[in-house]
Amino acid sequence: MEKYDLAIIGTGPIGLFAASFANLHGLKTISFDALDEVGGQINMLYPQKNIKDIPAFPSIKGEKLVSQLLEQNTNTKFILSHKVKEISFLENENILIDKTYEVKSLLIATGLGAFKPKTLPLSTTLDIQKHIHYSMQHPEIFANKKVAILGGGDSALDWALELATTSDIFLIHRRNEFRGLESSVNKLKSLKNVELLTPYLPKNVQLNNNRMELVLHKVGASQDFVTKNVDEILVAYGFKSDNRQLRKWGIKLDHNLIAVSQQMHTNLPHVYAIGDAITYPGRVPMIALGFGEAQIAISNIMQDLFPEKTMTLHSTSI
Numbered sequence: 001m002e003k004y005d006l007a008i009i010g011t012g013p014i015g016l017f018a019a020s021f022a023n024l025h026g027l028k029t030i031s032f033d034a035l036d037e038v039g040g041q042i043n044m045l046y047p048q049k050n051i052k053d054i055p056a057f058p059s060i061k062g063e064k065l066v067s068q069l070l071e072q073n074t075n076t077k078f079i080l081s082h083k084v085k086e087i088s089f090l091e092n093e094n095i096l097i098d099k100t101y102e103v104k105s106l107l108i109a110t111g112l113g114a115f116k117p118k119t120l121p122l123s124t125t126l127d128i129q130k131h132i133h134y135s136m137q138h139p140e141i142f143a144n145k146k147v148a149i150l151g152g153g154d155s156a157l158d159w160a161l162e163l164a165t166t167s168d169i170f171l172i173h174r175r176n177e178f179r180g181l182e183s184s185v186n187k188l189k190s191l192k193n194v195e196l197l198t199p200y201l202p203k204n205v206q207l208n209n210n211r212m213e214l215v216l217h218k219v220g221a222s223q224d225f226v227t228k229n230v231d232e233i234l235v236a237y238g239f240k241s242d243n244r245q246l247r248k249w250g251i252k253l254d255h256n257l258i259a260v261s262q263q264m265h266t267n268l269p270h271v272y273a274i275g276d277a278i279t280y281p282g283r284v285p286m287i288a289l290g291f292g293e294a295q296i297a298i299s300n301i302m303q304d305l306f307p308e309k310t311m312t313l314h315s316t317s318i
C-alpha cells in the first residue's frame with residue numbers, strides 16, 4: 001500500500017498550485033488526473049491564449065503558465081490517465097483511494113469534472129471525422145488553412161482570435177449575440193480574414209475533391225442556406241462534465257458543485273476542495289482566486305494533520 005500525507009484529485013492550474021504549496025510545507029503529496037497531461041481546462045481549451053489576469057504576469061500564454069506551475073512541483077508524485085473512482089475511509093481515519101493509495105488528507109480540485117466535448121450533431125464519415133476537432137491542443141493542424149469554428153462562447157472567440165493569425169476563419173454561431181467578451185467580438189469583426197456567420201447552424205457536411213463542404217442553415221429562414229469550403233472544423237460547443245463520482249463519495253453538493261466552509265473543508269473528515277469544483281457566495285471561476293483557495297486549504301490541512309506544530313506561513317523567512 002502506497003502512503004501519502006495528501007492526495008490531490010485534479011491537475012488543473014489550481015490542483016497544480018496546491019501541490020506545489022503542499023511541497024513547500026513538506027507534505028508528501030500524490031496528484032491524480034483523468035487526462036494524460038496536466039493543465040486541466042487551460043491545456044484542453046486554451047493553451048495558446050494570452051492570459052492577462054494572473055498577478056505579476058501582464059500576459060502569459062496558457063501553456064507557459066501550466067509548464068511553470070509544473071516546474072514549481074519539485075516533489076509531487078503525478079499519476080496521470082487515472083480517473084479516481086472510489087474513496088473510502090479506514091478505521092485509522094485515513095482515506096483509501098481506488099483501493100491502492102492510503103492518504104491522511106484529500107484535496108479535491110476536479111474543476112467541473114472529467115471532460116467530454118459536446119459533439120457536432122451531424123452524421124459524418126470517418127474521413128470527415130479526421131477533420132473535426134474539439135480542442136486547440138495542436139494549433140499547427142490549422143495553420144494556413146480555411147477553418148470553420150462553431151460556437152459562440154469564450155472558447156470559440158479565443159480560438160478564432162488565435163487561429164486568425166495564421167488561417168482564414170469562418171466563425172459560425174446560432175445567435176447574433178456572442179456570449180464572450182465584446183472586445184474579442186469587435187477585434188474579430190475588424191479582421192479581413194475572419195467571416196462571422198450569424199445566426200447560422202450547420203446542416204450538413206460532405207467531402208468533395210478532398211475539401212469539406214459545410215452547409216449552413218440560417219436560423220428562422222427555412223430556405224436560406226450557404227455553403228463554405230473548409231479544411232478543418234473546430235467545434236466549441238462546450239464540454240459535458242462528469243462529476244457523478246462526487247455524489248457517490250458522499251460529498252455535500254450545492255447546485256452540482258462542492259459546498260465548502262471558509263477553510264475549504266467539505267462535509268467529510270480530512271477532505272477539502274478548491275477551484276472550479278467548489279461554490280460559495282460570490283465565487284467566480286478565475287485562476288488567481290483558486291490559487292488563494294489552495295493556500296487556505298493547504299494551511300488548514302497542515303493544522304489538521306499537525307495540530308502541535310506552529311506553522312510557518314511564508315515560503316521563506318528573513
Ligand SMILES: Cc1cc2nc3c(=O)[nH]c(=O)nc-3n(C[C@H](O)[C@H](O)[C@H](O)COP(=O)(O)OP(=O)(O)OC[C@H]3O[C@@H](n4cnc5c(N)ncnc54)[C@H](O)[C@@H]3O)c2cc1C
Nearest residue numbers: 010012013014033034040041083084110111275276285287
Ligand atoms: C475558454 C476559457 C478561457 C478562460 N480564460 C481565463 C482567464 O483568462 N483567466 C482566468 O483566471 N480564468 C480563465 N478561465 C477559467 C479557468 O480556466 C478555470 O477557472 C480554471 O481552469 C479552474 O481550474 P481547476 O484546477 O479548478 O479546474 P480544471 O482546470 O477544470 O481542472 C480540473 C482537472 O481535474 C481532472 N479531474 C476531474 N475529475 C477527475 C477524477 N475523478 N479523477 C482524476 N482527475 C479528475 C480533470 O481531468 C481536469 O484536468 C477560462 C476558462 C475557459 C473555458
